[in-house]
Amino acid sequence: MVKWTAEERAAIQGVFAKLDYESVGVESLTRCLVVYPWTQRYFGGFGNLYNAEAIMANPKIAAHGIVVLQGLEKALKNMDNIKNTFTALSELHSEKLQVDPGNFQLLADCLTVVIARRMRTDFTPDVQAAWQKFLCVVISALTRQYY
Amino acid sequence: MPTKGGPPAEPTDKILFTANRVTMSLTAKDKLAVKTFFDKVAPKAEEIGNETLSRTLFVYPQTKTYFAHWADLSPGSPQVKKHGLTVVNGVLNAVGLIDDLKGGLLTLSELHAFMLRVDPANFKIINHNLLVALALMFPDDFTPEVHVSVDKFLALLSLALSEKYR
Numbered sequence: 001m002v003k004w005t006a007e008e009r010a011a012i013q014g015v016f017a018k019l020d021y022e023s024v025g026v027e028s029l030t031r032c033l034v035v036y037p038w039t040q041r042y043f044g045g046f047g048n049l050y051n052a053e054a055i056m057a058n059p060k061i062a063a064h065g066i067v068v069l070q071g072l073e074k075a076l077k078n079m080d081n082i083k084n085t086f087t088a089l090s091e092l093h094s095e096k097l098q099v100d101p102g103n104f105q106l107l108a109d110c111l112t113v114v115i116a117r118r119m120r121t122d123f124t125p126d127v128q129a130a131w132q133k134f135l136c137v138v139i140s141a142l143t144r145q146y147y
Numbered sequence: 148m149p150t151k152g153g154p155p156a157e158p159t160d161k162i163l164f165t166a167n168r169v170t171m172s173l174t175a176k177d178k179l180a181v182k183t184f185f186d187k188v189a190p191k192a193e194e195i196g197n198e199t200l201s202r203t204l205f206v207y208p209q210t211k212t213y214f215a216h217w218a219d220l221s222p223g224s225p226q227v228k229k230h231g232l233t234v235v236n237g238v239l240n241a242v243g244l245i246d247d248l249k250g251g252l253l254t255l256s257e258l259h260a261f262m263l264r265v266d267p268a269n270f271k272i273i274n275h276n277l278l279v280a281l282a283l284m285f286p287d288d289f290t291p292e293v294h295v296s297v298d299k300f301l302a303l304l305s306l307a308l309s310e311k312y313r
Contacts, residue, residue, distance in 0.1 A: 109275055113294070116280075120283045120284075120286065125205040128205075128279065129205055132206050
């Protein structure tokens with residue numbers, strides 16, 4: 001059972017309030033696919049991933065960026081029960097998508113960099129700590145159904 | 148050839164795969180991106196150092212164990228600022244040594260290996276927080292292309308720092 005302080009909840013909600021799902025989603029995925037190119041193995045059917053510009057302009061990546069952020073929003077809305085909320089998503093990533101869980105950390109790091117870029121000094125160490133804790137819980141929940 | 152005792156040989160492709168994952172070398176394009184970007188970063192070294200180390204200590208509290216002798220470990224404290232600058236100056240110095248990181252950083256590696264004995268897992272943590280600091284202070288310059296080159300550079304820097312560990 002994860003315990004959240006009032007400050008942590010406020011910090012995480014604050015990050016989401018400032019998040020433009022469309023642009024943050026596509027930029028996070030783009031950075032992940034560019035900085036860690038081996039992650040492209042999961043996007044074989046997505047078309048042109050040749051360089052950062054192509055990925056940023058790719059409509060399938062844009063759509064998928066939104067899907068990822070909507071998934072995170074689900075965790076936000078169920079912050080006291082992320083583990084169970086993500087059971088089906090975890091099974092999906094494990095059995096159907098067969099994503100190596102190591103990649104969750106890579107995408108999470110890129111997402112953090114993108115948020116830092118946009119929030120700038122509003123992304124204080126306090127906010128970063130709460131956000132990092134949130135991402136750790138999400139990654140743990142997503143990894144849980146792997147066997 | 149007579150077989151000797153000892154651990155079984157590792158399959159070659161496993162060794163190569165591991166080596167490639169860790170030592171992805173810098174292309175000419177990477178080196179140029181790193182040098183150009185850090186030329187812009189250098190004047191803000193103190194701020195970047197402060198953000199990097201403050202966040203490392205605060206967001207990953209296990210890193211504080213290396214600084215138990217400091218009076219104040221909170222973000223922005225005088226000791227954090229001073230040491231943050233030392234670290235970033237180290238990174239800037241390494242940019243100048245980009246063609247031979249292992250050779251150029253031998254002494255620093257000995258320091259980290261024998262004196263400081265920092266678990267190399269922490270290099271990844273401080274690298275991540277350096278990227279966060281760079282992203283928030285240079286949002287327009289820290290493009291995906293610069294991001295990948297800097298990430299590769301920091302990974303190789305960490306490897307060079309780990310060289311003398313064992």
